[in-house]
Amino acid sequence: MLNRLVQPGFIAFSVMLGACSHSEGGSSTGPPAAGLPSAGEISALPMGHIAGVTDSAALARSMPNPYEGNPQAVALGKALYIKMNCAGCHAYNAKGNMGPDLTDTYWRYGGLPAQIYSSIHDGRAEGMPAWGSQLPPQEIWKVVAYIQSLGGTYSVEGTARNAQRAELIAPELSSQRDDDAAFVPSTEAPPDEVSPAAEPAPAPMSYPGEPPSQAPTSSPATTRSAGARVRSPPTAPPPPATPSP
Amino acid sequence: MAAPRKPALCVRAAGSAYGTTRRRADAVSALWLALLAYGCPLQAADAPAAATPAASISNLSGATINFAPNDPAGEWHSQARDFANSRYSPLDQINIDNVGKLRIAWTFSDGTLHGHEAAPLVVGDTMYVVTPFPDIAYALDLSKPGAFIKWTYKPNPSPLAIGKACCDTVTRGIVYANGKLIYNLLDDHTVAVDAKTGKEAWRIKMDNLETGATMTMAPFAVGNKVFVGNSGGEMGVQGWIAALDVDTGRELWRAYSTGSDKRVLIGADFKPFYSWMKGKDLGVSTWPEGMWRHGGASVWGWISYDPGTNLIYYGTSNPSPRVPVQRPGYNLWASTIFARDADTGMARWAYQTTPHDQWDYDAVNEDMLMDVPVHGQARKVLVHFDRNAYAYTIDRTSGEVLMATPFAYLNWSTGFDLQAGQPIVNPEKEPKPGVKLDNVCPPDIGGKDWQPSAASPRTGLIYAGIFNICMDVTDHEQGYIASTPYDGMDMQRHAAPGGNLGEFMAWNPASGKKVWSIKEPFMTMSGALATAGDVVFYGTADGWFRAVDALRGSILWSQKLASGVIGQPISYLGPDHRQYIAIYSGVGGAATVRADQSKSGFPAQGGTLYVFSIDGDSVGVQPVVPSAGTEASAPAASENRGRP
Known part of the structure; x- marks a missing residue:
């Protein structure tokens, strides 16, 4: 049952990957996967008890989004945001519909890049699906880069x-x-x-x-x-x- | 409480002064706004006309309604009160002469926010309410002062459901049947609760959150069967309706809205009126290969029932995805009204209101059953105000469209072909992917959404809150990813010509024409209530709750409530034999989701039930001046009454 359910997602994802690698045309959008924060580092990050602010300077500093401010990555992140149906819940202007506003600086689960990464990768209890099984880390970081470009996140x-x-x-x-x-x-x-x-x-x-x-x-x-x-x-x-x- | 009184009385007077001419709604609402702003300047000059005796009222359409199951006059056992979906109360203590003296009797906060769309029920001396997610049910003892809480039932549905509900975490209410309260949880369970004890009798899982399906509709009961359906037309679900046994929750039959005839419960008895709905497995062949599997057509609206033919009537939602170029074809049986045998579920006829829907025009709105003379001939009809802004009068025995006329501003269609039984599509208003199309009317939520209408057998009219809204829309092609929106409609709503977003109207089902209407600056997304006192009630998204003269359309009384009103008003008789009016305040639903809330004055959320009576009297609350017939008591005496 589960396989049947996620399969169309994989199909959409393959299509999307094709589109991405095509437009990357030699992958000049940023560091390779090896340069990304490790899963362990991300899971060590506190959830953020005041709308995403951590008081851990060291942890926050250690995990900037490698794609932050990279225009190509932001554009690809935006394409993923639409293709993976993020827009269906969070709206095409990201100001929220079924899901919350992503531009308003209020974050239930933290507004640092790595915390947003975690929300996308792991999902959240009130309906946010976990995309870790369908999107590789570098793609999720690009979506994060797009969300960061909207101005509602916290900077490292x-x-x-x-x-x-x-x-x-x-x-x-x-x-x-x-x-x-x-x-x-x-x-x-x-x-x-x-x-x-x-x-x-x-x-x-x-x-x-x-x-x-x-x-x-x-x-x-x-x-x-x-x-x-x-x-x-x-x-x-x-x-x-x-x-x- | 002093402030609202004078304007309310004043408006009663001013409204009467306008007499019975048609189309003075603009003037009335303009006057109302003026009075709000400036107090009551007209009272002295325009003395109230003599009140029309209630008995002399005339039925303008000749419509009659079967009020089966004929519940006790003072009670309210289902969302629509009767099988016909009339939402008509036979109580007449509150009438056009004394409604101006309505005051708050008591209130009840249920501790939740989000859209409060459900009507409370009254069975015996108990009121039952249900909240939006987490779907808590309360029983309130009406025989005690302040409506003491008898019991609370907390079903604890999964919070995962919150993110799957397209249009807020709403419920449209409970039905009472055989001593049980039956309602749907947002997380796809139907529950039955013992009305006396508040203990759960049964809970049945009806669908999977993993597909994006939720359940928000109010179950509808006939005898020992209760009918339920799913939500999720924006999530690519498979829509269905099912019949359950009231006592055990056992599923008796289930009919899907798309797929093969076997799945849709279409057999030899299926006789649609129009040829374009005849053929084998149209629920498969009117879609691109396999797309019926995620075709939406959920069943989240109202159900009605004709005891004469044993048929139930209901509509299905929009097709998924909302991007039409991805699904060429009629997309049956989305945006369709079905007539089904209540015992077997087998379809008797179907009628697709919007073939190949391109604008999110669900057909889930209520089907009001009445008998009306049409073109001089008595017909058994259902009247349906569709999202697509056409009001349909349909022969409910055959599915033939007898009349289809616009009730709200529209430009997606240039007219209606009665021969074919189809609206004529305006090619300029067909969305294309990636192209912003401005000013498409009505928008996704339609000329009217789920908010149910009411009808009066005394006036022969139907009363409904409708919209005056358009949208700018850009479609984006969409891939199906389970449990995420299968949607693709990027859309902004704005007011249609006139600038008002809402309107409350009276409709003549025999002529297919509007009789009067009241324009509202904000959306009118509340249900309507008609009463034998010839007063109709409705609420607005900015929190006004109003009483209107059923025949003339003049506003007789208004009260601003804490939050916006998108609930359904009811009327009941208390244990003190006093008539009450009850309405929830708590804005949300499609009035806040995907909507422009930037308009100044848009209220915050809430979750409070308001109960009104003449002078605010209620059980256990003794007025200082004994009530000697509300008609006789002078306003001055009324003003001096002490209340806790």
Whole structure:
């Protein structure tokens, strides 16, 4: 029964592959399969508890989409998006129908390239089919490249930057990231140290890589103090910054 | 609650002032909008005309309706209330004179969002409702203040079904039969629940999610049989209808909509009226090789039944894929109305409303059974407002089309060939792959979708929410991949000429003409309710619930509800012998899927049942001023009533 069901999919897929290899005309669309993230790496990626943001800078950095921004790969990804009936659920403009909007920056299962890859490869519980049995990894990455081109995804760099910022703001959490106890609101640390975002900043936030609003340079030391400023209560003087290296 | 009262009363007055001339619907709705905006400037100047006594009303078409199975007047046992699908309540406490005093009696949130398309049922002193996915059923005790929850039944269907439902995770409701509540789960099971205890009596798997099939239609019961069908015309499923035994769920027969005559249950008794539907195995030969296997033609709409002939009537969905160049041929039996023997399932006749459908014009809309004089001759007919925007009056004994006239704006067809029994296709509106075709009317959801009409034996008219919508469409050729959309229609909807998306109309089935209509800025995708009080009810996608004079089309009362209304209103008699009106608020369905929600004012989701009565009185809620006949109580006294 199952074979009979998936067979037409394989037929469509063979047709599609033919079309793809034809238009690739010498495969200049990106790195070979060997350059792709391994299945183990992908499965190690956290699902993303806040709409796809991971606080693991290292993991996020390790898995950019090798096809990201490659115009040919994006075009092939778009062709696959239509041929494999993605458009039937997510709409031809990818703004969602039966399936969710892929352009709105809201991701139930994570908006990093590797998380989107996982959603396509493994499927999801509310109706998303698992395409891993029908599409080889490089084709899925091209679909991811197309989805990335629509602007609703999270970039690896931005996520890494955020993760770095989280590390700077709340080093206690980042250093104990693998310790479950660290995720429980800590009674040892004052609230203003574990949840910096809860307090409004008295001045605009500054981020690593951006010119800080008050500090003259963007040296690591300055950035740290900018992070420390965020968690300060508006009326209190900045507490001594004690970041761990 | 103070704010809605004055405008409601005012509109009643203003509406009456327009008398009974035809086609003043524009004026009425414009006036209504003006009153909404400016309060009630006309009340003093235009005093209400004397109310027409209900008894003097005249039947404009001569139509009569068989109300079998003749359930108790105050109860509502199936979605359409009767076999004929009339959605007519014989209750008349609420009438054109007092409907302006309708107030909320109580409300009930069922804890779910998404499209609420089902009508509640009332059996004895209990109301039964079912939610969209996860398809929870509640029993509410109407004899207790605030409708106490008697029991809750949670069937826990598979969440995989969510992503297979083309048009939101809806259900169109329950049927009550032999002490059981029977309904379909989105994940392809039919369940029966003991109405007294809320315990599951049986659960039968009817189809496979792996094929993309879901189930959303409301089962229809006749005697000890219950009829169910599948959804999935956008997923390349094989459509079917089946009859199950009410007591055990045992499958008695199943008729597929495509394939060989054997699969479709076509035999020697099959006598379609038109020659182009005669022949062997047309469910195979009117498709390219093998494509009938994924041809759609699901059965997700309404079923009606004629006790005189023992025939059931229902329609099938669009053919799959929605790209017509991939499937040259008539694509039988998609977009087709079937008449079948209720006991054997054998087809008696069929009529394809849209041969080789190119625009997603399903034929699943309700078939209203009535007896009407047509061209001076009494005929047993079914009246069917098709998605393709033609209103069909069909001889239900033979399948002959007696009348076919447009009820909504259309341009896909240039006319109707009554001799051949076929609409004439406008070649300029035939989609071609990769070519954007602008302004095709009506769009995929049609001149009217599944939202069922109602009929009154007092006026002889049929009442229906219809659409005034077109689409810009680009087809993309599609490969079949199991459990994904077999679709290919890239489409944007927009308003047809006039700018309004919705309209509520009264239709004369004898003349094939609109009698009056009310234009609505948003879609009118709710069911209609007609009552013996000569008031008809409907709701709008932006959340207005309205009462209308059945004969004149004037809006007598309106109430804004929390979310949009795409449910089906009903009327019942409470244990306190008081007449109530009930309607779900909870926008969704095709009103939100594949639709432009950018129009300002489009509501958010919801899931609340509203129950109305005169002055909002209900069981266990004592008014401060005793009700001394609602007609006599002065508005001022009514205003001062305290309510919890």
